[in-house]
Amino acid sequence: MEHTKKVLIIEDEMLIAKDLAFLLEDIGYENIGIANNGDKALELFCDNHVDLVLCDININGDKDGIETVQAILQYKKTPIIYISAFSDNKTVQRAIATAPSSFLTKPYNERSVQIAIDLAFANFEQKGLQLEENEIYQKLTQREREIIILIAEGKTSSEIAEQLFISPTTAAKHRNNILAKTGCNNTSEVIKLLYS
Numbered sequence: 001m002e003h004t005k006k007v008l009i010i011e012d013e014m015l016i017a018k019d020l021a022f023l024l025e026d027i028g029y030e031n032i033g034i035a036n037n038g039d040k041a042l043e044l045f046c047d048n049h050v051d052l053v054l055c056d057i058n059i060n061g062d063k064d065g066i067e068t069v070q071a072i073l074q075y076k077k078t079p080i081i082y083i084s085a086f087s088d089n090k091t092v093q094r095a096i097a098t099a100p101s102s103f104l105t106k107p108y109n110e111r112s113v114q115i116a117i118d119l120a121f122a123n124f125e126q127k128g129l130q131l132e133e134n135e136i137y138q139k140l141t142q143r144e145r146e147i148i149i150l151i152a153e154g155k156t157s158s159e160i161a162e163q164l165f166i167s168p169t170t171a172a173k174h175r176n177n178i179l180a181k182t183g184c185n186n187t188s189e190v191i192k193l194l195y196s
Contacts, residue, residue: 004030005121008044010055010068011083012036016106020054020113027114038063038071045072052120054104057084057095066094073098074154079124081116083108099127137194139181147174148194151187 007029011017014036021031032048035041038061045053053072057065069080079101095103101120104113140148143164150160161171175187184190 004028005051006030006032006049007052007054008032008041008048008050009034010036010038010041010053010059010065012056012059012061016056023110023113027110027117029117037061038068041068042071042075045078046075050076050078052079052081052117054081054083057082057091066091066098069098069100070154077149079120081120136182140178144174144178144181147171148178148187148190151175152191152194 005028007024009017009020009024009031011020011034014034017034017036021034024031029052032050033044035044037059041053041055044050053069055065055069059065059068063071065082069082072078073080080098081102081104082095082100083104083106084095085106101123102116104116108116137145137148146164147160150163155163157171157175158168160166161168164171166174178187178190179185182190182193184193
């Protein structure tokens with residue numbers, strides 16, 4: 001039996017956040033917590049199993065919603081829905097660069113929230129399927145695939161080596177093998193090739 005999907009809400013307007021939490025419960029999701037800033041969001045995300053993040057772009061604190069999402073994605077690739085009333089073009093471009101799974105525009109209702117969530121899970125799953133079907137991805141060994149995913153998450157060579165319990169030299173060797181197999185000059189090109 002499928003477990004109830006757990007959602008983290010990142011919203012600094014408590015009334016709106018609580019309203020959204022009630023709405024989520026009404027449509028069958030579990031709210032694992034409400035964070036009103038980036039630090040609290042990261043704490044809740046790391047301490048809980050989270051299936052989906054609903055994040056307001058404009059939140060208080062040192063990090064805005066987009067920077068908070070970037071930090072979250074360093075830990076684990078997760079479907080992201082940005083919530084916003086309005087945003088300038090530069091902010092929208094910054095949000096898009098984090099590859100969110102969906103957007104939710106204020107004011108919203110139960111139907112628009114459900115549609116945004118359905119889209120988020122479908123888009124997130126589709127990205128995974130596209131990667132599995134990618135011919136270049138198929139050429140990579142299992143270890144190289146693990147490394148390229150960690151690179152896409154923004155991990156450095158030393159962080160990758162530590163996470164996979166391999167030496168930095170071995171991590172660098174895998175990186176070079178990935179470049180040779182894909183014909184790319186750097187890992188940024190590899191990411192673009194695999195994830196675009």
